Amino acid sequence: MDNTNLKEATQGACPFRGTRVGGAIGSGPTLDDWWPERLAVELLHQDPAEANPLGADFDYAQAFAKLDLDKVKGEIKALLESTVSWWPSDYGHYGPQMVRMAWHAAGTYRIADGRGGAGQAMQRFAPTNSWEDNGNIDKSRRLLWPIKQKYGAALSWGDLMILTGNCALESMGLKTFGFAGGRIDAWEPDRSTYWGSETTMVTRDKRWKGSVDEEYYDLENPLGATHQSLIYVHPEGPNQDGDPVAAARDIRESFARMAMNDEETVALIAGGHAFGKSHGGAPADKVGPAPDGAPIEAMGLGWMNSEGSGYAEYTMTNGIEGSWTPEPTKWDNDYLINLFAYEWKKIEGPQGAIQWTPVDDSAPKTPDAHKDGVEHSLMMMTTDIALKIDPSYHAICEKFLDDFSYFSDAFARAWFKLTHRDMGPKSRYLGPEIPKEDLLWQDPIPAVDHDLIDSADISTLKTMILDSGLTLSELVSTAWASASSFRVSDKRGGANGARIRLAPMKDWEVNRPEQLARVLAALEKVQDSFDRKKVSLADLIVLGGCAALEKAAERIDVKISVPFTPGRMDALEEQTEIEGTNYLQPVSDGFRNYVNSDVQFENVSMEQLFLDKASLLALTAPQWVVLVGGLRCFETNYDGSKHGMLTDRAETLSNDFFRNLTSMEFEWKETDKEAGLFALNDRQSGERKYSATRCDLVFGSNAQLRAIAEVYAAEDAQERFIHDFVKVWNKVMMLDRYEINS
Numbered sequence: 001m002d003n004t005n006l007k008e009a010t011q012g013a014c015p016f017r018g019t020r021v022g023g024a025i026g027s028g029p030t031l032d033d034w035w036p037e038r039l040a041v042e043l044l045h046q047d048p049a050e051a052n053p054l055g056a057d058f059d060y061a062q063a064f065a066k067l068d069l070d071k072v073k074g075e076i077k078a079l080l081e082s083t084v085s086w087w088p089s090d091y092g093h094y095g096p097q098m099v100r101m102a103w104h105a106a107g108t109y110r111i112a113d114g115r116g117g118a119g120q121a122m123q124r125f126a127p128t129n130s131w132e133d134n135g136n137i138d139k140s141r142r143l144l145w146p147i148k149q150k151y152g153a154a155l156s157w158g159d160l161m162i163l164t165g166n167c168a169l170e171s172m173g174l175k176t177f178g179f180a181g182g183r184i185d186a187w188e189p190d191r192s193t194y195w196g197s198e199t200t201m202v203t204r205d206k207r208w209k210g211s212v213d214e215e216y217y218d219l220e221n222p223l224g225a226t227h228q229s230l231i232y233v234h235p236e237g238p239n240q241d242g243d244p245v246a247a248a249r250d251i252r253e254s255f256a257r258m259a260m261n262d263e264e265t266v267a268l269i270a271g272g273h274a275f276g277k278s279h280g281g282a283p284a285d286k287v288g289p290a291p292d293g294a295p296i297e298a299m300g301l302g303w304m305n306s307e308g309s310g311y312a313e314y315t316m317t318n319g320i321e322g323s324w325t326p327e328p329t330k331w332d333n334d335y336l337i338n339l340f341a342y343e344w345k346k347i348e349g350p351q352g353a354i355q356w357t358p359v360d361d362s363a364p365k366t367p368d369a370h371k372d373g374v375e376h377s378l379m380m381m382t383t384d385i386a387l388k389i390d391p392s393y394h395a396i397c398e399k400f401l402d403d404f405s406y407f408s409d410a411f412a413r414a415w416f417k418l419t420h421r422d423m424g425p426k427s428r429y430l431g432p433e434i435p436k437e438d439l440l441w442q443d444p445i446p447a448v449d450h451d452l453i454d455s456a457d458i459s460t461l462k463t464m465i466l467d468s469g470l471t472l473s474e475l476v477s478t479a480w481a482s483a484s485s486f487r488v489s490d491k492r493g494g495a496n497g498a499r500i501r502l503a504p505m506k507d508w509e510v511n512r513p514e515q516l517a518r519v520l521a522a523l524e525k526v527q528d529s530f531d532r533k534k535v536s537l538a539d540l541i542v543l544g545g546c547a548a549l550e551k552a553a554e555r556i557d558v559k560i561s562v563p564f565t566p567g568r569m570d571a572l573e574e575q576t577e578i579e580g581t582n583y584l585q586p587v588s589d590g591f592r593n594y595v596n597s598d599v600q601f602e603n604v605s606m607e608q609l610f611l612d613k614a615s616l617l618a619l620t621a622p623q624w625v626v627l628v629g630g631l632r633c634f635e636t637n638y639d640g641s642k643h644g645m646l647t648d649r650a651e652t653l654s655n656d657f658f659r660n661l662t663s664m665e666f667e668w669k670e671t672d673k674e675a676g677l678f679a680l681n682d683r684q685s686g687e688r689k690y691s692a693t694r695c696d697l698v699f700g701s702n703a704q705l706r707a708i709a710e711v712y713a714a715e716d717a718q719e720r721f722i723h724d725f726v727k728v729w730n731k732v733m734m735l736d737r738y739e740i741n742s
Helices: 003-010 041-045 060-065 069-080 095-106 137-154 157-171 244-257 262-272 334-341 382-389 391-402 404-423 455-466 472-483 513-529 537-554 578-582 606-616 621-631 656-662 694-701 703-713 718-733
Strands: 208-210 217-219 344-348 354-358 365-367 375-377 666-672 677-682 688-693
Touching (some): 069 137, 217 244, 354 382, 472 513, 621 694, 621 703, 703 718
């Protein structure tokens, strides 16, 4: 058959040969299914610019500034006090369910790695949008869609959800502490955050060691929730047996991992339970799948309920039924008053969940959320009774009972912290309701109070630093240690503030305290002797690293100018939250071949932890690769070892790391399996040339990373390597400069 006849024969036919059509793009076993231990380097490229329909040039801060925030809030409050037929409001007010929506969006935050929180509106996507603990929150976001639709790109989902939570509290009588916009929405699901290894929702068997009855009782890091797919803790107690003592222990551990102390914990629970009700109005087997498992005609809504109307009195979330107070849409102290005024007995709710009811029949009643004239007994959860049982929580409750104004302020402040903790410094805050007060957990830094150094000053200071007696490695190491404390998850850390000179950061093993003290002392002498202008130590630390890199490139006859932007300030000791800052200390840092010996690593490799560190620094795969190759030119390892220094030209900015890593003239031999150490030996003579760790070898063993490493190992790559390294070095030095980057 010639081409003409073939064309005629296939005109209008199925575009596939044969009659059977199989899987499409994205279907079938994934790489992770085939090789579950592979290093998923592609996680560094989540939420790419190509996924963002607003485009790279869209300026959210500029768009948000044009909003009439009072008008927006007025429209939100009007919605809160209305009702719609497809999802009627409890008690004629959507406030309580919107508080829950905002709380659950923000409450995923955990201080160990700064991940979670409301900052990118990840509650819209799997897995959190389909967590059992987020049952029916999808309805809250759909109720808000008309407002989101009206304001479009000028009001992100992240900001709208938290603003709505604030409006709900205000509508029900609370004076809030403030609100800041500035949350930038993501455009695809989060695939990198580790939520635990359990594969069934509301389970805890893999994240805990020990039990609530034992002295040793430890929750896996960096997790914050006590069960898979819960925000904090199980309302029926750890083992769903109604044990308030065990519940108190879980509450304290979980809320601490969310950066809350005991008073903030009690304030949030008591404040949150002043409103609304819990829903257990239908059997669990009548509730349909979560949003990501729902049929296509559900249009993204989940938990469709076949019992009765499927909503209102038939609503099902956690299975517990009832309200905590007689007036569930009013800010008052009735939750604590009732908790302490009455004795409570454990019962089974309508659907079998463990809950508590007053022993005394004379206790106040609560109205039905939908039926006029119908009343019910008050309800408490096991986690509520825990506040009365635990001695510390009990004392705080009594303090709140004695002073309702103090309690109101404590809840408002704790709510603000809950909903803003992951936003980072105040320089990222937008809008007219930003609180004037600086809070310690915001990592405040003094405002610039002097003229900044200019190009002539910078040149003079570079010479002074290089003449100070410090080695290039010491200068690079110190600048790196300061800047690399940053994590993009909650925008904390970084070089600005020079907190590396303060406790606790100055004493971290990874920062080589003795060497650090020597470098800081030398830089302080430069600072004192420079009399042209005031210059911060934070700026000098970064400038020292830049000067060292220029010198290292000069040694192979490459002239470069490493970018430097002044304007950093030095934080004060009283502006530094010791406990909060300690969470910035890495448990592992492959850039410095560091592993915290006090931490037990289970089922995770050093290279996986290294990938996690690169992710927290917002690096792409090429940036990660070239950054390691540049740092390995210097003695930056935390212990002063030579691991990974695959060069005979120390403190020279060469591409030797890549050339030797990819060379077939050498072979690698494991020398210490437990420590993950290897030797690079000459294939012919067997002579040992270099040593390295798993965090070095991965750039030659992983196919994606090796492909990049080969670019920098090529004969024509020396200058490309230097210029690319300098670009990513500057990126890390500037990660926390939001006043410049925004």
